Amino acid sequence: MSELLRDLWYFAATSRELKRGAMFRREIMGEPVVLGRDANGAAFALRDICPHRAVPLSAGRVTETNGAQTVECPYHGWRFGTQDGICKQIPSLVDGQPYEASRIRVRRFPTHESNGVVLLFVASDPRAIEEPPPPPEFGLAELTQPKFVIERTFAANMDNAVVGLMDPAHVPYVHNQWWWRPPSTGKKLKQKRFIPRERGWAIERHQPASNSLAYKWLFGGDVTTEISFMLPGFRWEVVETPKARLFTLTFLTPENENSTRITQVTYWRDALLLDVLKPILIPAGREFLDQDGRMVDLQNTGLAYAPSMLWIDDIDVQAKWYLKLKREWVKSREEKRDFVNPIEPTTLKWMS
Ligand code: FES
Numbered sequence: 487m488s489e490l491l492r493d494l495w496y497f498a499a500t501s502r503e504l505k506r507g508a509m510f511r512r513e514i515m516g517e518p519v520v521l522g523r524d525a526n527g528a529a530f531a532l533r534d535i536c537p538h539r540a541v542p543l544s545a546g547r548v549t550e551t552n553g554a555q556t557v558e559c560p561y562h563g564w565r566f567g568t569q570d571g572i573c574k575q576i577p578s579l580v581d582g583q584p585y586e587a588s589r590i591r592v593r594r595f596p597t598h599e600s601n602g603v604v605l606l607f608v609a610s611d612p613r614a615i616e617e618p619p620p621p622p623e624f625g626l627a628e629l630t631q632p633k634f635v636i637e638r639t640f641a642a643n644m645d646n647a648v649v650g651l652m653d654p655a656h657v658p659y660v661h662n663q664w665w666w667r668p669p670s671t672g673k674k675l676k677q678k679r680f681i682p683r684e685r686g687w688a689i690e691r692h693q694p695a696s697n698s699l700a701y702k703w704l705f706g707g708d709v710t711t712e713i714s715f716m717l718p719g720f721r722w723e724v725v726e727t728p729k730a731r732l733f734t735l736t737f738l739t740p741e742n743e744n745s746t747r748i749t750q751v752t753y754w755r756d757a758l759l760l761d762v763l764k765p766i767l768i769p770a771g772r773e774f775l776d777q778d779g780r781m782v783d784l785q786n787t788g789l790a791y792a793p794s795m796l797w798i799d800d801i802d803v804q805a806k807w808y809l810k811l812k813r814e815w816v817k818s819r820e821e822k823r824d825f826v827n828p829i830e831p832t833t834l835k836w837m838s
């Protein structure tokens with residue numbers, strides 16, 4: 487079974503999903519989480535189980551209690567701070583009843599919001615209250631607003647979802663639509679330089695595959711691209727010319743052991759043609775994810791029999807790296823030491 491990594495940041499929601507004064511429930515890492523935005527505009531994430539009698543807080547409302555932003559449970563009206571999870575009020579108490587509300591706390595997940603995305607930190611200790619380490623840096627810089635977001639839920643555990651996402655050999659078979667990779671394209675030798683990066687690796691900046699029609703149309707000649715991966719499941723791809731920039735950021739988030747949310751956030755600037763093509767790009771992006779999703783479903787019919795799987799060089803090296811990084815992350819936590827990236831710079835070759 488795939489082990490879920492903790493003490494890391496995960497995707498929670500897009501900024502647009504969090505409306506002021508509203509909240510909703512989402513399963514993340516096997517936990518029900520209520521995600522919302524309080525009246526001050528601050529995003530929040532709490533365990534969506536009232537510590538009193540287990541009713542989902544997401545069914546309640548966002549309200550103010552003595553100057554603090556709180557979530558009110560719909561069952562008996564207990565109120566919990568949106569930013570600290572501490573109980574601020576137990577309405578039924580009368581004088582002389584000794585319960586101290588502030589000693590009751592619902593798990594709070596630290597959040598970080600930037601570039602239209604809200605991340606949440608999942609500590610290994612559910613009672614941890616220390617400040618989390620800084621959130622991951624993707625290099626979005628001036629790309630503050632996503633142009634569009636596509637989301638799917640795959641019936642796959644996190645490991646199979648990540649491995650499927652980074653697998654270069656499936657592209658000519660699964661994504662062979664005429665405008666991207668027509669079957670007539672034929673396969674070419676790919677040779678790419680991989681370098682270690684923070685908690686992951688990157689394919690060094692290079693010219694995109696000459697057999698990708700779409701890039702040629704959209705950007706003309708002088709294009710370079712760079713693809714990066716970071717634990718626990720972040721992948722980003724930058725395509726740029728001296729003038730324009732296209733940035734696709736993909737988040738994989740475990741809902742539970744059998745289900746993984748995939749969220750693809752796309753940004754660009756100074757690419758007029760992309761603005762014009764946006765109504766086509768959105769369904770095209772959805773089709774890409776659906777193609778992967780159908781393959782996941784098909785794979786599940788085989789995985790039901792718990793077969794062993796084969797990893798071959800060089801095409802599955804990235805999958806092996808991912809598992810290696812995971813092991814090192816777990817070990818470094820256990821041994822309370824810094825994470826040491828086990829990946830060495832490597833050139834990988836394959837036909838695709
Ligand atoms: S169940 Fe939440 S206040 Fe009672």
Ligand SMILES: [Fe+2]
Nearest residue numbers: 650660661778
């Ligand atoms: Fe794919």
